[in-house]
Amino acid sequence: DAKTTQPTSMDCAEGRAANLPCNHSTISGNEYVYWYRQIHSQGPQYIIHGLKNNETNEMASLIITEDRKSSTLILPHATLRDTAVYYCIVRVAGAAGNKLTFGGGTRVLVKP
Amino acid sequence: AAGVIQSPRHLIKEKRETATLKCYPIPRHDTVYWYQQGPGQDPQFLISFYEKMQSDKGSIPDRFSAQQFSDYHSELNMSSLELGDSALYFCASSFGQEVLRAFFGQGTRLTVV
Numbered sequence: 001d002a003k004t005t006q007p008t009s010m011d012c013a014e015g016r017a018a019n020l021p022c023n024h025s026t027i028s029g030n031e032y033v034y035w036y037r038q039i040h041s042q043g044p045q046y047i048i049h050g051l052k053n054n055e056t057n058e059m060a061s062l063i064i065t066e067d068r069k070s071s072t073l074i075l076p077h078a079t080l081r082d083t084a085v086y087y088c089i090v091r092v093a094g095a096a097g098n099k100l101t102f103g104g105g106t107r108v109l110v111k112p
Numbered sequence: 113a114a115g116v117i118q119s120p121r122h123l124i125k126e127k128r129e130t131a132t133l134k135c136y137p138i139p140r141h142d143t144v145y146w147y148q149q150g151p152g153q154d155p156q157f158l159i160s161f162y163e164k165m166q167s168d169k170g171s172i173p174d175r176f177s178a179q180q181f182s183d184y185h186s187e188l189n190m191s192s193l194e195l196g197d198s199a200l201y202f203c204a205s206s207f208g209q210e211v212l213r214a215f216f217g218q219g220t221r222l223t224v225v
Contacts, residue, residue, distance in 0.1 A: 032212075034212065038155070041200065041219070042216075042219075043116075043202045043204070043216025043218055043219055044155060044202070044204075044214075045216065046213050046214060049212075049213065085154075091212055094209045094210050098143065098160060098162065098167055098168060098209060098212060099157040099160055099168050099170060100145070100157070100212055100214060102147075102155045102157075103154045104154075105154065
């Protein structure tokens with residue numbers, strides 16, 4: 001699976017949009033981009049995923065560049081409960097080795 | 113909606129003892145994953161099962177074993193416990209192979225003393 005690079009940490013003001021970047025320059029055509037987050041001591045939580053097109057759900061939006069080498073997770077109106085470690089994960093579709101590998105996430109602190 | 117259930121939530125064991133952690137996946141999910149998360153660490157993948165067969169294996173010590181039963185619940189067995197095994201252990205489940213939308217349980221906190 002392709003390696004990803006994220007900022008180590010990021011602060012965000014409550015009520016503002018949080019834009020979390022992720023670089024995945026070695027991504028392959030059959031690899032999805034996933035975002036998960038982990039609030040302190042809780043199990044990781046799925047946020048969103050995408051292949052080529054931008055995606056939006058009730059939690060966030062995912063913007064993938066045309067060359068697919070980077071993406072941005074957007075939390076439209078950050079709340080204090082969005083304070084968490086956010087993981088960008090790239091994983092091939094339908095892989096027999098179907099684990100998610102967590103590492104190098106962004107620690108987001110939402111401030112009042 | 114039903115979530116992934118893990119038991120027990122907390123467990124205290126002495127060195128060299130054994131521990132068994134249980135995971136009940138979301139109904140109709142066909143894949144179970146186990147992760148270990150030490151203090152201040154990212155979750156580390158241990159092992160996964162797809163349709164009751166081992167699917168992938170990560171950095172799981174030889175002292176650990178796991179299996180998935182006919183009712184799809186899974187158990188992680190840990191023997192000869194060491195102080196370094198103290199961690200949060202997460203189980204997750206998912207359905208299908210194309211997209212990996214995994215749902216995680218609340219975890220079992222194992223403390224080895």
